[in-house]
Amino acid sequence: MAEQLPLVSVIVVNHRGADDTITCVRAVRDELDYPAELLEVICLDNASGDGSADRIRTAAPDVRVIESATNTGFAGGCNTAAEQATGQVLAFLNNDARPDRAWVRAAVAVLRGEPTVGAVASKVLDWDGQRIDFVDGGLTWFGMGYKRHAGELDDGSHDAARDVLFGTGSALFVRAELFTALGGFDDRYFMFYEDVDLGWRLNLRGWRVRYEPRSLTYHRHHASMAEVGDAREHYLLERNALATLYKNVSDETLAKALPAAMALAVRRATARGEVDPTQLEITRRPDGPDDASPVPVDRSALAGMLAIDQFVELLPSLKRSREQEQRDRVRSDTDLIPLMRKAMEPAYPLPRYLAAHDALVEAFELDEVFGRPRRIAVITGDAVTERMAGPAIRAWHMAEVLAAEHEVRLVSVNSRVDAPDAAFPVVASTQRELPGHVEWADVVILQGHVLEMVPALKKLDSTTVVVCDVYDPMHLELLEQGRDTDDERRAADLAGVTKVLNTQLRRGDFFLCASERQRHFWLGHLASLGRLTPGLYDDDPTVRSLLSVVPFGLPSVAPRRTGPAIKGAQPGIDADDKVVLWAGGVYSWFDPLTLLRAVHRLAQDHNDVRLFFLGMKHPNPDVPEMGMADRTRALARELGMTGKTAFFNETWVPYAQRQNFLLDADCGATTHFEHVETTFAFRTRVLDYLWAGLPVVTTDGDSFADLVRQERIGVVVPAEDPAALAEALEKVLYDEEFAAGCRDRIEAVRERFTWESVLAPLTAFCRDPRPAADRLRATAPLVRSAPLLPGERVRRDLSLVREYLDAGGPLEVARRATGRLRRLAADRLPGRG
Structure with a gap:
């Protein structure tokens, strides 16, 4: 059976670069490992006015050339071409780039294999394939996107696929239907950051942007920028960064970040243009009429100030876009911070600028917004010392693995805390102090009886995300452990432990157990408590988003002897035993x-x-x-x-x-x-x-x-x-x-x-923690059953009477009738219904 592949529309924008464009589209047509009949190549000529369109038609007659009457920039040109494309996948390629043979096939494989991926970011190297152009994207708190590792030698260390905030528009694949739904690139940008903005919007809506190194291209870096000039480039970068920030961050973040970003743009402009910032101080007023003489301003400084001016000019239309983005987003700013990589990097090595950056970050407390990683509290009831038992060992390694990505605190409610050196804080907590640790955390991972110690956390309307580690079926363990006690105490202990577990199972957002056998056992518990709702099941029929297997682990490094232990060290045990x-x-x-x-x-x-x-x-x-x-x-x-x-x-x-x-x-x-x-x-x-x-x-x-x-x-x-x-x-x-x-x-x-392997479900959950589906508010069915007609109600009641008579006679009928009367009376109480 022939492989089923989608039609891909490759879009190339040309502006006075016919030679590069012809090389590019010929490579797409002749060198790709993808069926030619499933490739639609579209070239949008952006009002070149130099005969480029005709030259491209002649050199590549099977390429569809569209001519634009005006130069709408890269963003506008891509959008115009996308409107006329017929492919299920849109592939954007710079005209000064050439694709590797597997460029399209590798990206399509990701889109077909991972339904939550909305866009694929290609790996981009320089023309000679030696240095990096794009392997990862970063974003600063003031809205400026940048290519991480650009200019470095490609040493193979970036050949693993990963999620990114955005891809570069020079080589990017997007689902065509999704691109249309998002309105494409923001053509107000003209060029620069339209790809950053698109990736950010995709992620906010819950889609993933996936970097795929097998989808490879080579790029003549900035070959299309020769006629733009540094000042115009600075202007577009500054303006578009502010627009991107304004559109995409939450109201809470915007209140802190936007004024600081605008102030920083001014300082960046004056530092770049070496403008004397004190020249208008009253103490420097000249005595003569020279006070009104013109002052020369470097174009690079002027670019930053004009960028803010034109950002303000765009605000009415940007406001409408912002309302749309905020209405449609499903992910928080905190969720996307890992994809921003190093949001607090200042980006420009100018002394006056760096001083302003630090001052603004401190004044607006921006490190609390962008610099703060997700906070995770791992709470155990066991002693955390050099001599640890199972629960503490498990909690320790959870904290260790999660600390690679998050700010983690290992908390023990046991007084015995004398932990070995760790890359995360380990603290002892009294029950009175425990709510403070819970309040500090975005996610709480707990074991044993810990939930009982924080009553506020037990409430079903609590918004804190809770992970319950139920690897130890305490009630089954107690059946054996309690054999040495009297029957009355044993029954009471068992009832108490079962209640503790049921509270966890009703409250938790995510559960960890140690084996598939345990998983079947806990699924029965959850089902009996009503946690396996139709909505949860429809969203995830495997229910692994609620209950996943995380067994005990072992170190990834093989054990190494540090001293004698048993053989030849214990009296009575020889070296050869x-x-x-x-x-x-x-x-x-x-x-x-x-x-x-x-x-x-x-x-x-x-x-x-x-x-x-x-x-x-x-x-x-x-x-x-x-x-x-x-x-x-x-x-x-x-x-x-x-x-x-x-x-x-x-x-x-x-x-x-x-x-x-x-x-x-x-x-x-x-x-x-x-x-x-x-x-x-x-x-x-x-x-x-x-x-x-x-x-x-x-x-x-x-x-x-x-x-x-x-x-x-x-x-x-x-x-x-x-x-x-x-x-x-x-x-x-x-x-x-x-x-x-x-x-x-x-x-x-x-x-x-290995601990890294077994904890993968927990690691994945903590990257995108969210309340369990059945704990979200307003989850009642949208369509309720139609009310019974009077005749149908009588027939139903008579049937129930016969059923109750068969089950228990007249006394059962009377008991059921009394229960119904009580419910009806309750429904008529003031404030009900």
Whole structure:
């Protein structure tokens, strides 16, 4: 079947540059890897008056040439050509550019493959392909767009696709229908920043502009600017920057940015033209009539002042455009700050100008508007110290990954905070102080019972975006953990934890769980609470925009030994012994007892096998030691294993030193009982095993058992079967070929579990955080069911009476009738309806 591709209209604007234009359109016609019958080439001649149009027709007869009676500039010329184009995609190409063979095909592939991309920005190099013309766009707070990395050598570091605020008009693809809907380029600009303005408007409406390096062109930089001159260029840049800023920022931003931008434009003009700013000071008044003599003003200084004058002239029409942009926008200024790259860069290295820039930024507090990255508070209830347990480790790495793009604060409501060095602040907070951290943040990521500590955040009408990390099904865990308590307390604790989770599930805007098994479990919870609404489902049938899988992760850098740990370091364990590692705490839902019996059995045939428990005491003092720990020690003593084949680290290994213990092990073990907690649990210790390349022996029944079995990275055994477990341990410890195969396969698997990889859904959400679809206001159905006619109402009521009689007799009918009367009475109360 033939490939289905859209018709692409390539638009080239010519003004007294026939030689360049002919070279350009011939390359489009003859050198592109795209079906010729699906290429429409249009050349708009912008009143050249030098015979250019006829020359182009003669040299390229299959190019459609349109002549404009007046020179409407690049923006106006592109718009005129676009109005007559028939393609589904518009491709704008400078006449002094030549396209690479894949220029069109690569861009079309992006538009076809990513429905949310409205425009594709090509990679543009100089004519020789050595230096960069465009690979990324930046925007200053005063509205000036610029090409980042322009003039640098192309060293291949910009060959990854990415979202940008805008592309360069010298090589840009836009969906034709979308271009029309936006009114095309703003032809009031004539030239300069029409591409910046278009990209900004696209992003505000929720469309993406995608930089695609495979869509490549080569450009004779500024070949069309020879007759414009520096002063006119400055004038257009200054005027159009103010127009772009005025149209596209929010009311709140405009109130601060516009007066500062206009003041800065004046200072830029006087600094550029080296105008004496004090010449009219009263203290410098001359004694004679020379006070009225003319003063020469450099044209570059005059350009900035005239730009402001003509910006004011355009304000009536720009106001109408601004109203349209603000009415149609769906994204905030803050959402687009990452795409502006470095909005607070002053752009011009002039001393007087730089001084004014800093003064205006401070006076108008512009760094709070443009310079402030998104603020994210990651809040945990766990201790954040060198010895961290799972929740704190998870919160730590969330903060670490997000801090690369945002201003992140890791907050612990636990009093034990003595964190290692970090690129983000780590603070301890009392419950009274916690609302301050929440108020500071744009996004709050929380775990456990944290939401209960901030009542204002629990309210469903709260506008703060909340991410709930529900990787730990606390109520299922409590079923096992609470076995050692009395029934009354156990039931009360379970009810309390379930209520805490339900509050999170009703309030959250985005949820994180640890596995697909957990995801199915939490989807049931959310459905029972009414969160899976038709509107949410219609917008995202996968519901991953509400609930996504973010398992525990592991470092992207392989572990490196920093000191001795087990072999030759622990009394009773020699350098050549085979070490089975238990890499976490000993809790009630685990089954270390079967593991002890299996090792005891294995030791009858192999006197070099050793079992090492990495941590018996939880690093958080608020977590009491569970009965299973005592039972484990007791069984080891009973079997005569303690200090001989079974060894216990009675403290907790510091997080930054755990690799030394992992690298001294020969396999990792995790064993548990068969119950519902196991079904939905995520055994984080297994990830450390993968990090260190250790073959895994695990009990069946959880998501990691599925992974071990599917990827063949160890052995899965039935629950509470010492013989099968001993056989599995023997295989991974003493079958060198099998163990080596496991280690080889682990190499590929662990790449999927780096923190950067597993946190990708959270990273993506925090780049564009927004309330969950069902929490948006005014989401009631637009069309309601038609009211029942009187006869239909009687028939319905009789049917309900029969149903209630069948279900419970006359008493059920009376109960239902009483309920209806109460509802009717409530509906008639003053203020209702």
